Amino acid sequence: MAVVDRIEQLEELWLERPGVLGWLTTVDHKRIGILYFWTTILFFAAGGVEALLMRTQLAQADERVVSPETYDQLMTMHGVTMIFFFIIPMTTGAFGNYLVPLLIGARDMAFPRLNALSFWIFLGSGVFMYSSFLIGQVPNAGWFDYVPLALRQYNGGLNIDFYALGLIFNGVASTIGALNLIVTIFKLRAPGMSWNRMPLFCFALLAASLSLVFALPALTADCIFLELQRKLGFHFFDVAHGGDPLLWQHLFWIFGHPEVYIIVLPAFGIATSIIPTFARRRMVAFPLVAMAELLVAFIGFGVWAHHMFATGISTATLVFFAAASMMVVIPSTIQIYAWLMTVNLGTPDFRAPLMFIGGFIVFFVIGGLSGIMFAAVPFDQATTDTYFVVAHFHFIIFGAAVFPLLGGIYYWFPKVTGRMYDERLARWSFWLTFVGTSLTFFPMHIVGLLGMTRRVYTYRSGLGWDAYNLIETIGGFVLAAGLLLIASNIARSLRVGAPAGRDPFHGGTLEWTVPSPPPHYNFAVIPTVTSAYPNWDERDREEDLRRLERGDLVLDEAHETPATTVNDAQLSEILEMPPESPWPIVLALAVTIASFFLLTSHYATATFFLALAVLTLAGWHVQEPVEA
Amino acid sequence: MTTATLPVRVARPKGWWGAVVFVATEATLFGTLIGTYIYLRLHNAHWPPPHVPKPPLLTPTLLTVALVLTSIPLHVASRAAGDGRRESAWRATTASFVVQLVYIVWQLHDYVHTIDVYDPRQSAWSSIFVTLLGADHLHVLVGVLLSAWFVLRISSRLTRYRIVGLQSTVFYWHAVNVITLVVLVVQASTHL
Numbered sequence: 070m071a072v073v074d075r076i077e078q079l080e081e082l083w084l085e086r087p088g089v090l091g092w093l094t095t096v097d098h099k100r101i102g103i104l105y106f107w108t109t110i111l112f113f114a115a116g117g118v119e120a121l122l123m124r125t126q127l128a129q130a131d132e133r134v135v136s137p138e139t140y141d142q143l144m145t146m147h148g149v150t151m152i153f154f155f156i157i158p159m160t161t162g163a164f165g166n167y168l169v170p171l172l173i174g175a176r177d178m179a180f181p182r183l184n185a186l187s188f189w190i191f192l193g194s195g196v197f198m199y200s201s202f203l204i205g206q207v208p209n210a211g212w213f214d215y216v217p218l219a220l221r222q223y224n225g226g227l228n229i230d231f232y233a234l235g236l237i238f239n240g241v242a243s244t245i246g247a248l249n250l251i252v253t254i255f256k257l258r259a260p261g262m263s264w265n266r267m268p269l270f271c272f273a274l275l276a277a278s279l280s281l282v283f284a285l286p287a288l289t290a291d292c293i294f295l296e297l298q299r300k301l302g303f304h305f306f307d308v309a310h311g312g313d314p315l316l317w318q319h320l321f322w323i324f325g326h327p328e329v330y331i332i333v334l335p336a337f338g339i340a341t342s343i344i345p346t347f348a349r350r351r352m353v354a355f356p357l358v359a360m361a362e363l364l365v366a367f368i369g370f371g372v373w374a375h376h377m378f379a380t381g382i383s384t385a386t387l388v389f390f391a392a393a394s395m396m397v398v399i400p401s402t403i404q405i406y407a408w409l410m411t412v413n414l415g416t417p418d419f420r421a422p423l424m425f426i427g428g429f430i431v432f433f434v435i436g437g438l439s440g441i442m443f444a445a446v447p448f449d450q451a452t453t454d455t456y457f458v459v460a461h462f463h464f465i466i467f468g469a470a471v472f473p474l475l476g477g478i479y480y481w482f483p484k485v486t487g488r489m490y491d492e493r494l495a496r497w498s499f500w501l502t503f504v505g506t507s508l509t510f511f512p513m514h515i516v517g518l519l520g521m522t523r524r525v526y527t528y529r530s531g532l533g534w535d536a537y538n539l540i541e542t543i544g545g546f547v548l549a550a551g552l553l554l555i556a557s558n559i560a561r562s563l564r565v566g567a568p569a570g571r572d573p574f575h576g577g578t579l580e581w582t583v584p585s586p587p588p589h590y591n592f593a594v595i596p597t598v599t600s601a602y603p604n605w606d607e608r609d610r611e612e613d614l615r616r617l618e619r620g621d622l623v624l625d626e627a628h629e630t631p632a633t634t635v636n637d638a639q640l641s642e643i644l645e646m647p648p649e650s651p652w653p654i655v656l657a658l659a660v661t662i663a664s665f666f667l668l669t670s671h672y673a674t675a676t677f678f679l680a681l682a683v684l685t686l687a688g689w690h691v692q693e694p695v696e697a
Numbered sequence: 698m699t700t701a702t703l704p705v706r707v708a709r710p711k712g713w714w715g716a717v718v719f720v721a722t723e724a725t726l727f728g729t730l731i732g733t734y735i736y737l738r739l740h741n742a743h744w745p746p747p748h749v750p751k752p753p754l755l756t757p758t759l760l761t762v763a764l765v766l767t768s769i770p771l772h773v774a775s776r777a778a779g780d781g782r783r784e785s786a787w788r789a790t791t792a793s794f795v796v797q798l799v800y801i802v803w804q805l806h807d808y809v810h811t812i813d814v815y816d817p818r819q820s821a822w823s824s825i826f827v828t829l830l831g832a833d834h835l836h837v838l839v840g841v842l843l844s845a846w847f848v849l850r851i852s853s854r855l856t857r858y859r860i861v862g863l864q865s866t867v868f869y870w871h872a873v874n875v876i877t878l879v880v881l882v883v884q885a886s887t888h889l
Contacts, residue, residue, distance in 0.1 A: 180711070180715060244722055247718075248718040252715050252718060286723075302818040311741045311821030641708040687846070693858040
């Protein structure tokens, strides 16, 4: 069979339904990644508007832009949105979904229908959470939702119920997504891609996914306890009946601290993708960086109580958690030096993606240094609940987590769309966002040390905070302008960008071996891999072409992708992949409806819809992949 | 290369790995619940509170032993399905299913009574006890539904999809049996 016929055959096998229906029933990891991308961008915009409203309120002393009640809601939803509805789904859902199969040489994720389910449940939980605005009962106890403030006696509306139920279902979506990424990385790597040849991006996603799987149950249990107490009168958090309010904090931060690394690890992964491409050399200390990524995730589980240094826990506990928190420095620094040395030893070409990584390293070092300061217990106790904390974590979760995402958007834009972005505008957008971020968050260190407490809706004049706050607000709008410039660059380049071709940056990983945008089947022939940078192994890629002619591992007879062994990635079997399916969206719809009935305490109706969701699984599994 | 030239299977299937990760999250959930139980226990002088009868042990122990023993026929079913022996796989699955069904019906019946005696609105002790027990029963119930599904599905034909599904379910059941045993130990700890 000629190559053209083989490719035509693959096209036919992997083509999905056209039109809207195709998007609703899709199981293609690339389409699901794109759905994730645009949905999370919308949530990012919502979270950004909430932030700007807060900054406008805080621009001057004694402002009356929003009421104190509204401010609490904006503050809570800003945190909840950015963490649960923007960064996690953007990194694992959009970047992870779209890129991991392409980077490891697979034709889809390990469980394509589960992948779709993860997106639709995520979307449902977002719609659920944001519908709280419609009835004006928006979550209002902070993203950390501390009890007793969040208990029914002090917070009688549905506000907190939206929060708790929304996060339970959001957690289900994240867990499913993480499970899928883990199994995909374990089983679907191209033949030859043993662990030591797997791209560092995938190590980062693996570390983040493992953290999600082990961290989310604590949050889920916490939210279940809270709902049982709020709705059914159980006792977990009230001292009068033998409960303990600190239980909420422990469980929340057992999830919440690993969460920080879940947020930044994919960003590290993006940095380790962009740096070698533009420095034109392999990553320095490749195995050390891989291990450091996994180590960050692991240590992240032993440091949660450093969020609770001011709660009166015992000194022995304080010392343990302070020491553990110090340890995070080691794997973080390994990575920082590896990134810097790679740039230093290479021949760097400072195009927009690499500039964003440069900004990321600067912010990560600043945020990391203020982070080490918090590991010193007395300093932490003195600055707890001040703006110094806000400054620190925004340098980490905006500077260190979002900057690589912005660089990654530019870096993979040509791959996803087949068109180039505008480099000149992209550089401008870098400087705007860089200056904006610095102006917004750096003065917060100073007002924090001057005594300004966080989570306040206004402040008095004459405390020496006014100028800093005004600068922060101006910085916020500069940052917003930079982000809008990125959005307009994308919107414009989608229409008029120059054709990008297969490999505009001469990247090292497998996604650059396929056309842009990638075909439905990703790879015409499943690549074999002999190094961590397979696109730089020209002889291997020429061999791929010969194998395509011979039909060796083309798999053009059925809807298939190969599976390999976990450690050495030796070919072990050919998997029949399922066709597109309506069941994931139906199941997610039933779950979302059930969450509304749980919210309004209609338990019988909620159970009915949950049972319906279970029933849809029967329809799901009757539709088996066709065996060749 | 065609699939025919490949060895049938030299490694665990992806479905099995999926079950492993799923079980990891569920085990962590139970770790959190039991951790909460211990945490609250350390914050209470009386556990359970005075005047509350200690939870019964005889029936739960007998039921749990019966449930845990189903791991044996389930293992047989998994092996048989892997070898393509459909009928023995079906028989072993069905035998396990019957025991599991008896277990869950009995336990849910007793659970209604438990909620009555140990009203979770009374104390932190009854709250976490009822929650832990309920979470365990829910996981058994999911397993029973899965068993029922495979009793139906492999009554007629084995496919690769069903074999992997059955094997993953068996793995889930082994984990649930261990969890049930641990929950029983927590229940028994009140008698120490």
